[in-house]
Amino acid sequence: MLCYTPCSLLKGTIFLALTFIYQSNAQLSSTFYSNTCPNVSSIVSNVIQQALQSDTRITASLTRLHFHDCFVNGCDASLLLDQSGNITQSEKNATPNNNSARGFGVVDSIKTAVENSCPGVVSCADILALAAEASVSLAGGPSWNVLLGRRDSLIANQSGANSSIPSPTESLANITAKFSAVGLNTTDLVALSGAHTFGRAQCRFFNQRLFNFSGTGSPDPTLNSTFLSTLQQKCPQNGNGTTLNNLDPSSIDTFDNNYYANLLTNQGLLQTDQELFSTNGSATISIVNNFANNQTEFFQAFAQSMINMGNINPLTGNQGEIRSDCKKVNGS
Ligand code: HEM
Numbered sequence: 188m189l190c191y192t193p194c195s196l197l198k199g200t201i202f203l204a205l206t207f208i209y210q211s212n213a214q215l216s217s218t219f220y221s222n223t224c225p226n227v228s229s230i231v232s233n234v235i236q237q238a239l240q241s242d243t244r245i246t247a248s249l250t251r252l253h254f255h256d257c258f259v260n261g262c263d264a265s266l267l268l269d270q271s272g273n274i275t276q277s278e279k280n281a282t283p284n285n286n287s288a289r290g291f292g293v294v295d296s297i298k299t300a301v302e303n304s305c306p307g308v309v310s311c312a313d314i315l316a317l318a319a320e321a322s323v324s325l326a327g328g329p330s331w332n333v334l335l336g337r338r339d340s341l342i343a344n345q346s347g348a349n350s351s352i353p354s355p356t357e358s359l360a361n362i363t364a365k366f367s368a369v370g371l372n373t374t375d376l377v378a379l380s381g382a383h384t385f386g387r388a389q390c391r392f393f394n395q396r397l398f399n400f401s402g403t404g405s406p407d408p409t410l411n412s413t414f415l416s417t418l419q420q421k422c423p424q425n426g427n428g429t430t431l432n433n434l435d436p437s438s439i440d441t442f443d444n445n446y447y448a449n450l451l452t453n454q455g456l457l458q459t460d461q462e463l464f465s466t467n468g469s470a471t472i473s474i475v476n477n478f479a480n481n482q483t484e485f486f487q488a489f490a491q492s493m494i495n496m497g498n499i500n501p502l503t504g505n506q507g508e509i510r511s512d513c514k515k516v517n518g519s
Pocket residue numbers: 244246247248249250251254286287288289353354355356362379380382383385386387388389390392434457459
């Protein structure tokens with residue numbers, strides 16, 4: 188552009204305007220696909236309903252995938268990339284996911300169904316967000332308006348998955364720090380932990396509590412003795428650590444607030460579950476009591492916290508891409 192002084196002012200204005208447009212692109216929106224894929228929510232929900240016919244656990248598994256995606260480089264479907272070609276260290280193979288995260292085949296089925304209606308439009312990261320909402324809703328939990336417009340990553344971050352996803356043997360202070368690192372507070376931590384109202388956990392994730400907790404020679408003192416006996420039988424000392432257990436035995440595949448009632452009676456399955464209620468003096472205790480006493484309160488908080496989690500560092504605008512196969516970067 189040929190310029191004299193007033194023109195450089197104009198250039199500044201155009202720059203500011205473009206910056207503004209770019210930043211407004213960075214906001215997710217519930218109407219992002221209104222014109223380009225108006226039925227995307229029902230397409231996602233319909234595929235999950237199909238999958239539920241043969242896998243009652245799938246709603247839990249899909250909900251967990253969105254969490255494990257968002258905590259590593261933001262909600263960008265980095266979790267879904269297979270280890271091949273330029274992806275030398277996948278997140279799927281990271282410690283918290285390997286032989287644990289599941290539901291990838293159903294994500295692929297959802298993607299196929301969505302591509303059939305609206306080719307090249309809907310990101311895999313948004314599919315994970317929509318699948319989590321549809322799953323919670325189908326299991327009896329709350330519904331919410333999912334914010335959309337995320338794009339898909341070109342990379343995976345295995346070391347990030349190793350370090351950023353909470354482990355079930357961590358202290359409450361450490362878990363709180365991992366949530367805080369992605370902008371989620373203590374209310375979010377307690378509300379989102381309520382996702383352990385459905386799904387399963389393998390013995391290897393909690394058997395350190397059952398016989399010799401932290402080298403004390405005794406079980407975790409915060410474990411209800413009746414529940415302890417049951418778990419010792421399901422997960423014997425030299426048994427197979429892959430045996431599955433219901434995270435919420437009182438209502439296994441239903442999304443409700445029984446998870447919190449379990450904590451009140453020392454029946455949290457994972458160490459990190461029980462810590463929310465049994466850590467002396469913790470700010471989490473009153474929040475657990477509140478959600479145990481009022482399911483409406485829990486459902487509202489859970490929906491808000493899922494939106495908060497879904498907002499972690501999305502790729503937007505011209506960042507990343509819309510993958511055509513959730514398992515691979517385009518062109519690879
Ligand atoms: C607070 C820290 C958390 C820790 C330490 C944790 C840890 C775990 C572990 C160890 C399992 C069992 C995995 C297996 O046996 O293969 C599990 C399952 C699950 N987690 Fe979490 N989790 C946490 C938070 C969350 C959050 C925030 C969500 C979602 C909002 C979530 C959703 C789930 C679901 C639904 C399952 C069952 C999955 C299935 O059956 O396939 N978790 N979690």
